[in-house]
Amino acid sequence: MKKILILIAVILVVGCQNKKEEVKSCCSTNKSLIAAQETVLLPDNSVYNLDRKWQNQNGEKVSLAKLSGSPVIMTMIFTHCEYACPMMVNDLKKIEASFSEVERDRFRFVLVSFDDQRDTPKRLKDYAEVQNLGKNWILLHGDAEQVKELSVILQISYNKLEDGSFSHANRKLVLDQNGIIVFGQDGLQANSWPVVGAIRNVF
Amino acid sequence: MLRNGGKKNDDPMKQKKDLLVMWLLLLTASGFSQKTDMVLIPDGNFVPFIKGQTTSIKVQSFWMDENPVTNAEFIAFVIANPQWKPENVKSIFADKDYLSHWKDTIVNSNTISGEKFPVVNVSWFAANDYCKSVGKRLPTMYEWEYAGASLPEGSNDNKILNELITRWYSRQNTGLSNVGSIYRNQFGVWDMYGQIWEWVYDFNSISSNEDSRNKEEIPEGFFCGSAALNASDASDYVTFIRYAFRSSLKGEYTVRKLGFRCAKNVESED
Amino acid sequence: MKTKKIYHRKAIMAIWFIALILFNIRCSSDTESEIVDLNKSVEVEVTAVLTDAPLVPPRIQAKANTKVIVHLEVIEKTMRLADGVDYTFWTFGGKVPGKFIRIRKGDQVEFHLHNHPDNMLPHNIDLHAVTGPGGGAEASLIAPGKSAQFSFRALNEGLYVYHCATAPVGMHIANGMYGLILVEPLEGYTPVDHEFYVMQSEFYTSGTFGAKGHQDFDMQKALDEKPDYVVMNGSVGASAGQNAMTVKVGETVRLFVGNAGPNLVSSFHAIGEIFDKxxxxxxxxxxxxxQTTLIPAGGSAIVEFKCQVPGTLHLVDHSIFRAFNKGALAQIKVIGDENHTVYSGKEKEEVYLPEGSAIQHISSPKTTVSQQAVPEKTLEERLAAGEILYKQNCMACHMENGNGIGGTFPPLMNSDFLQARPDKGIGIVLHGLQGEITVNGNNYNNIMPAVALSDDQTASVLTYIFNKFNNKKELIKGADVKEWREKE
Structure with a gap:
């Protein structure tokens, strides 16, 4: 336990020292991510085998396979959600805060919306701004069918209610560079260190 | 559509698989995969099992397959969609037991027993894709439960259906038989109970409940100790079993007694 | 040695204290009992030996910190519930009750639950020995053909029930999904000569007790808490008669007793023994x-006693109709020499039955009934008289239908034993019967006192028995009885 604390402390210090380089390293990493090849050969158990086009908060069409190349923390939310989803986003921010600026550019947060009707790319972009989500956060919009497929793979139960909102499980997953689920955590306000550890394991 | 595997055909099992393909072609040629009849389920009210929705909800009219999808029908699908051949399917879409019963009943014998048995050992992804391939979809859980609640033809006593289900649950697992051989309900749908479990489109919606979006975490123990707190009728044990079964599933799972049938919206009928 | 141990304890306490601060643990165990050191790493790995009732696995001997691997398979299976009665049980390991698991306090347990692919239903396991959500139930819900794995540390010692906790929980338990897991103190229990596993449970069947054929689960009876069967070790006679546990005079016995319920509380009692501990x-x-210890549903007891005299101990739920009418009876046969300083054995005694029945004598060679002339009667007369006599003298044990009581009182119905006797049972009525006999394939070891009936009455009651209970149709004459009486 002590060792872990020391490790975290060291990382924080190292992180501060590297602050100056942040912009540079962030952009170069981004570039390589975007350049990820379409024809990447995915392992059989990769989530990214779901071969559908999504729309990100910038309205660009993307496939999940484009996420390959760096680890991902993935969860599902909807922006009209008043309680659970803001808390989930808050949990993710806490996880983000456990990493140095440099490290933050080495993985992504992916929020997939349950709400195929109301969560348009524009709405997702506004949400990202209001929530002050950084560049390494990707918000995805898809149709009801692809949302259902992904939820089945991620084992995130949900149910659309009559008022258009969703009851849903609060589950976040860590995916490695190939889109293989390496860790899942249920619940809100859970300890962030297992997730941080899982990400570090697949860096 | 799901990403096609596109694997090379150089594995040692190839010969066996060629044999399978031959059989499959023969089957389609001989017209085993006849058109499946659908039944129009009239709209109606239905009280879901989960608490928080204790008032009845309305189920819109929809079409439902008269019978579960059979081996013969699924064989035709696999031929047309080679990514769903057992040797091509990706592990994230179906586990290793996917269609494992075909090896014994179809490939290794010269007689094709079971072509009219309901297909089992299929994953949710496979079932979902099958239905799409024939212009249909999987029924929703509410649709399935609503259609399944219809009593057997000629009976007007709820007890008869309950006894039929109980008898099925409480006897040791027996082999399968042709679809359309157990009972037909008053909607005209065959064998909702008595042979196999069936996939529904939103099987993974059941551990949700109303409270989860407000304050509490979703109780993982919905089907454990806290179950009785959340069900609308704690003594409706036959329904409990069905919901518990669904909650034990994952999308890639295949199970020896789990098959499916398809449904269709009324407006999409031309 | 002593100082070393104290030092060791202090070290453990120190580590525990640090752990408390670091992990901010809110629910701690009581401080009196020795605390499990969670920070010790596993040094030895063993696969648990599992046993079916009434056997108990041997104690794990490893000295170092041990990881115990448990594999338990769920199997849905049709088996015997009573003679001629089948039931589709849901089992942990193929039998009811489920496999006995034996670990020690502090052991790290890696638990694998397998759901057989041929099963119809999802299952899971809640081990009362687990500190954690659902006792493992949440981590182990699995569809047919799947396996689940979870790990736990055995923090508290004791004998714990485990059971399936998949909805509907009551039905999964009622169908046989339970067993015992023993978390032994590190130093072990005091050595005994025998350890046995006994578990009581109820079954709620579509038919009544003894109704033949396959029986289905009856939800209404379960809701009403009115079981048809209350059994020890999963079926009527599972550990009685030929299947009884056997020990020798002078040996010590420890019973690990569980009560699965699902509804009833057991008043556990051993007829003919006192629990020393x-x-x-x-x-x-x-x-x-x-004398009698109360075992709650979903609870257990460990009882110890020394067998001082030979005979058969009946382990019963002393809510006694369950024992004699629903099957809640197991037996331990104690073999060896009599010890008359503890128990004298049989002495002559008379049983007084005030409701018009005859005086019964235990094993009297000569009866004192008057030897008047015996009138001969027709079959109808004999049956009419015999029926009344039967109800007064025989029915309490052999039952109105002549089926007796399983394991205790032999049946008269279709009795091969009775039909094979040249005396047509006359000798039994006149002189009583004791010792081990086999009736229709089942062993009985009990005492029937001589029944003080006249020759005429004896003839009537036996005629009734022969004709009423599907034995050979016989008209037994008073003269026959007289003849056998005089042979003595």
Whole structure:
């Protein structure tokens, strides 16, 4: 336990020292991510085998396979959600805060919306701004069918209610560079260190 | 559509698989995969099992397959969609037991027993894709439960259906038989109970409940100790079993007694 | 040695204290009992030996910190519930009750639950020995053909029930999904000559007790808490008669007793024995000199006693109709020499039955009934008289339908034993019967006293028995009885 604390402390210090380089390293990493090849050969158990086009908060069409190349923390939310989803986003921010600026550019947060009707790319972009989500956060919009497929793979139960909102499980997953689920955590306000550890394991 | 595997055909099992393909072609040629009849389920009210929705909800009219999808029908699908051949399917879409019963009943014998048995050992992804391939979809859980609640033809006593289900649950697992051989309900749908479990489109919606979006975490123990707190009728044990079964599933799972049938919206009928 | 141990304890306490601060643990164990050191790493790995009732696995001997691997398979299976009665049980390991699991306090357990692919239903396991959500239930819900794995640390010692906790929980338990897991103190229990596993449970069947054929689960009876069967070790006679546990005179016995319910509380009692020691509710509190110990549903008890005299001990739920009418009876046969300083054995005694029945004598060679002339009667007359005599003298044990009581009182119905006797049972009525006999394939070891009936009455009651209970149709004459009586 002590060792872990020391490790975290060291990382924080190292992180501060590297602050100056942040912009540079962030952009170069981004570039390589975007350049990820379409024809990447995915392992059989990769989530990214779901071969559908999504729309990100910038309205660009993307496939999940484009996420390959760096680890991902993935969860599902909807922006009209008043309680659970803001808390989930808050949990993710806490996880983000456990990493140095440099490290933050080495993985992504992916929020997939349950709400195929109301969560348009524009709405997702506004949400990202209001929530002050950084560049390494990707918000995805898809149709009801692809949302259902992904939820089945991620084992995130949900149910659309009559008022258009969703009851849903609060589950976040860590995916490695190939889109293989390496860790899942249920619940809100859970300890962030297992997730941080899982990400570090697949860096 | 799901990403096609596109694997090379150089594995040692190839010969066996060629044999399978031959059989499959023969089957389609001989017209085993006849058109499946659908039944129009009239709209109606239905009280879901989960608490928080204790008032009845309305189920819109929809079409439902008269019978579960059979081996013969699924064989035709696999031929047309080679990514769903057992040797091509990706592990994230179906586990290793996917269609494992075909090896014994179809490939290794010269007689094709079971072509009219309901297909089992299929994953949710496979079932979902099958239905799409024939212009249909999987029924929703509410649709399935609503259609399944219809009593057997000629009976007007709820007890008869309950006894039929109980008898099925409480006897040791027996082999399968042709679809359309157990009972037909008053909607005209065959064998909702008595042979196999069936996939529904939103099987993974059941551990949700109303409270989860407000304050509490979703109780993982919905089907454990806290179950009785959340069900609308704690003594409706036959329904409990069905919901518990669904909650034990994952999308890639295949199970020896789990098959499916398809449904269709009324407006999409031309 | 002593100082070393104290030092060791201090070290453990120190580590525990640090752990408390670091992990901010809110629910701690009690401080009196020795605390499991969670920070010690596993040094030895063993695969648990599992046993079916009434056997108990051997104690794990490893000295170092041990990881115990448990593999348990769920199997849905049709088996015997009673003679001629089948039931589709849901089992942990193929039998009811489920496999006995034996670990030690502090052991790290890696638990694998397998759901057989041929099963119809999802299952899971809640082990009362687990500290954690659902006792493992949440981590182990699995569809047919799947396996689940989870790990736990055995923090508290004692005898614990495990059971399936998949909805509907009551039905999964009622169908046989339970067993016992023993978390032994590190130093072990005091050595005994025999350890046995006994578990009581109820079954709620579509037919009544003894109704033949396959029986289905009856939800209404379960809701009403009115079981048809209350059994020890999963079926009527599972551990009685030929299947009884056997020990020798002078040996010590420890019983690990569980009560699965699902509804009833057991008043556990051994007819003919006093429990020297009872680990109350399977925990660490020891009571001594106990006649009957209460075992809650989903609870247990550990009882110990020494077998001083030969004979058969009947382990029963002393809510006694369950024992004699629903099957809640197991037996331990104690073999060896009599010890008359403890128990004298049989002495002549008379049983007084005030409701018009005859005086019964235990094993009297010569009866004192008057030897008047015996009138001969027709079959109808004999049957009419015999029926009344039967109800007065025989029915209490052999039952109105002549089926007797399983394991205790032999049947008269279709009795091969009775039909094979040249005396047509006359000798039994006149002189009584004791010792081991086999009737229709089942062993009985009990005492029937001589029944003080006249020759005429004996003829009537036996004629009734022969004709009423599907034995050979016989008209037994008073003269026959007289003849046999005079042979003595």
């Amino acid at each position: 009872v680990y109350v509710e399977g925990g660490s509190l020891i009571n001594r000199d106990v």
